[in-house]
Amino acid sequence: KRLTSKSKIPKGLKPLPGPKGYPVVGSVPDVPEKNSFVKFAEWGKEFGPIYNTNLAGSNHVWILSDDIARDLLAKKGAIYSDRPHIPALISDNRTSAQYLPLLSKNDGWTRQRKFANVIMRESENALFHRYPETEAKRMLVELLDDPSRYNHALESFISRVTCRLAWGHSEASDELKQRARELLIGVSPTGALGNKLPFLMSLPDWLVPAKAWERRRAATERKFFEIMQGEVESDLKEKKAPKSWMRTFLENRSKFGFQYELEGAYAVGMHGIAGALTIAAPMQTFCLAMCHYPQYLPMLHEELDRVCGDRLPRAEDRPNLPFLRAIIRECLRWRPPVPTGIPHYLTQDDEYNGYFIPKGTTMHPLEWAIARDPQLFPDPEAFNPLRWVQPEYPTYKEPLTQYPTIINITQFGYGRRVCQGMTVADEDLLIGIGSIAWLFNIDRLPGDVSTPPTEPAVVTDPEVVENLTLGLNEKASLSSEELNAGMEEPKSPTKEDILISKYSYPGTYPASAVKKTETPKPVEEKKVVKIDPTLDFTTLLIAKPLPFQFSLTPRNTERAQKARTVFQEGVERGDYKGSREFWGADQGKNSPLGWGKV
Numbered sequence: 392k393r394l395t396s397k398s399k400i401p402k403g404l405k406p407l408p409g410p411k412g413y414p415v416v417g418s419v420p421d422v423p424e425k426n427s428f429v430k431f432a433e434w435g436k437e438f439g440p441i442y443n444t445n446l447a448g449s450n451h452v453w454i455l456s457d458d459i460a461r462d463l464l465a466k467k468g469a470i471y472s473d474r475p476h477i478p479a480l481i482s483d484n485r486t487s488a489q490y491l492p493l494l495s496k497n498d499g500w501t502r503q504r505k506f507a508n509v510i511m512r513e514s515e516n517a518l519f520h521r522y523p524e525t526e527a528k529r530m531l532v533e534l535l536d537d538p539s540r541y542n543h544a545l546e547s548f549i550s551r552v553t554c555r556l557a558w559g560h561s562e563a564s565d566e567l568k569q570r571a572r573e574l575l576i577g578v579s580p581t582g583a584l585g586n587k588l589p590f591l592m593s594l595p596d597w598l599v600p601a602k603a604w605e606r607r608r609a610a611t612e613r614k615f616f617e618i619m620q621g622e623v624e625s626d627l628k629e630k631k632a633p634k635s636w637m638r639t640f641l642e643n644r645s646k647f648g649f650q651y652e653l654e655g656a657y658a659v660g661m662h663g664i665a666g667a668l669t670i671a672a673p674m675q676t677f678c679l680a681m682c683h684y685p686q687y688l689p690m691l692h693e694e695l696d697r698v699c700g701d702r703l704p705r706a707e708d709r710p711n712l713p714f715l716r717a718i719i720r721e722c723l724r725w726r727p728p729v730p731t732g733i734p735h736y737l738t739q740d741d742e743y744n745g746y747f748i749p750k751g752t753t754m755h756p757l758e759w760a761i762a763r764d765p766q767l768f769p770d771p772e773a774f775n776p777l778r779w780v781q782p783e784y785p786t787y788k789e790p791l792t793q794y795p796t797i798i799n800i801t802q803f804g805y806g807r808r809v810c811q812g813m814t815v816a817d818e819d820l821l822i823g824i825g826s827i828a829w830l831f832n833i834d835r836l837p838g839d840v841s842t843p844p845t846e847p848a849v850v851t852d853p854e855v856v857e858n859l860t861l862g863l864n865e866k867a868s869l870s871s872e873e874l875n876a877g878m879e880e881p882k883s884p885t886k887e888d889i890l891i892s893k894y895s896y897p898g899t900y901p902a903s904a905v906k907k908t909e910t911p912k913p914v915e916e917k918k919v920v921k922i923d924p925t926l927d928f929t930t931l932l933i934a935k936p937l938p939f940q941f942s943l944t945p946r947n948t949e950r951a952q953k954a955r956t957v958f959q960e961g962v963e964r965g966d967y968k969g970s971r972e973f974w975g976a977d978q979g980k981n982s983p984l985g986w987g988k989v
């Protein structure tokens with residue numbers, strides 16, 4: 392929607408405040424790609440808890456207060472529950488009935504939300520078929536074997552659980568990660584080129600590689616969903632299909648009233664993708680928080696030892712693990728996985744407190760700021776799980792057998808569009824984080840120079856800076872930072888390029904500060920590099936801490952042995968299978984289907 396000119400504002404109402412911006416592009420040049428949510432929160436200090444930005448001619452309103460978000464997005468849900476158009480997707484996200492989170496408030500959305508309610512309730516009642524407990528054992532052994540690939544192990548844990556929930560087995564978990572990663576790039580404002588330069592999408596494919604990339608992504612996804620549905624169908628016929636969302640769909644097909652042949656395949660697949668995308672982020676944040684706030688891990692160990700003793704945590708332990716729930720709750724508050732929120736779209740002119748909000752405005756509940764309201768969260772920048780379990784804090788709530796909980800918190804959105812997967816996230820995080828803490832000590836490496844977030848670390852040694860980037864781009868890792876999919880054959884980024892995109896906000900560093908050359912540089916050329924080690928996150932819609940180095944060691948040999956034994960028992964029962972390639976060994980590089988270069 393074009394920005395409404397002042398003359399169109401109804402009498403008696405004012406326009407919302409906001410940054411002035413520049414002609415044509417509006418405020419786009421003022422928004423950094425890295426940690427844009429920090430900039431949007433800073434503008435809130437200047438313009439108040441609800442303000443307007445013009446981004447390349449479109450009207451975007453940012454909401455920084457939970458009360459205002461509720462007043463508008465929830466109470467006035469009848470007009471605030473649509474979704475904006477995402478230009479980089481070739482099928483119109485609002486009407487294609489492919490991706491429930493991106494659909495307009497139409498019939499497709501209503502029937503898929505009903506379907507989502509059924510599959511979520513059913514799997515929740517069955518304690519998610521114990522899939523999180525099963526996969527936690529494999530994750531622990533992977534972490535014991537190679538702690539430096541922790542990022543991969545955590546993402547694989549989530550992807551395998553979600554894959555089992557969606558289709559009954561974990562074999563497609565690498566493919567699911569890749570599907571999730573490509574879709575995330577497709578929908579993120581900082582991802583696919585078509586979202587940055589929408590006019591490209593009206594040009595022919597041969598002129599615009601980004602468009603060809605999207606066509607290939609969509610075709611691969613469709614084929615993947617179709618294969619997965621077909622396999623569960625034949626397993627069902629042979630009466631060997633484990634419990635899954637797909638099985639529920641196939642056994643009750645006529646009840647859901649889906650309108651096109653693969654709608655069920657998409658409805659299930661979309662939930663698989665939504666799960667694979669999001670839940671590893673708070674687990675990675677947990678590792679980050681334990682490194683920088685070491686006082687809390689011993690408290691968590693004490694609780695887990697008291698409640699679980701020498702066995703791994705299980706779903707039934709939930710009421711007895713308030714401190715674990717407090718840690719999880721605080722991870723979501725301190726580093727919200729969707730820091731800019733998922734936008735809603737306003738379908739009618741509206742007003743709020745004398746301000747005019749025009750129809751066609753994209754509304755952003757800015758979770759980053761909402762989760763830092765100092766009235767509710769004293770000392771908001773500090774990771775402090777005690778705020779959930781000690782009565783002197785405003786967020787304390789009883790009974791502690793139920794609270795703290797992540798169910799219905801603001802990080803899952805507002806009103807009619809609220810997240811459908813909260814209970815899955817809740818279960819995965821309880822079992823996933825609980826199991827890691829049960830087995831491991833988590834610490835910064837000896838000599839780690841990074842300091843807590845109140846004071847951004849000042850690093851001058853290029854060697855140190857370079858080491859901080861290790862671990863990028865593992866196979867099928869969702870944390871890869873290679874963006875702009877579909878552009879000209881990119882040169883693989885140099886370490887220098889990666890650093891430039893990593894640290895461009897809030898610190899500054901010239902490339903010369905990190906360049907490694909044959910001959911040592913004179914000292915005066917080493918410039919200061921500022922890094923806040925707890926804010927080094929990916930730039931896509933779902934923000935995850937970039938891989939970092941830390942020490943992950945078993946608390947004692949008995950526990951390590953126990954983890955290996957219970958995993959081995961599962962292997963012998965046939966609980967675990969490896970991941971399958973779908974498009975051949977080269978991932979479909981030379982065929983029309985396969986992994987887009989991302």
Ligand code: HEM
Pocket residue numbers: 491492493494504507662663665666667669670673728729732733734735802803804805806807808809810811812813815816
């Ligand atoms: C930590 C994990 C997660 C976070 C932080 C998260 C966050 C969100 C947010 C912010 C929204 C938008 C709400 C709004 O528009 O107001 C959303 C929507 C949604 N989420 Fe999640 N989510 C998570 C996990 C999941 C999982 C595991 C699933 C499914 C298995 C899922 C499925 C969905 C769906 C289907 C929607 C769209 C609802 C609609 O548009 O009507 N989410 N989520």
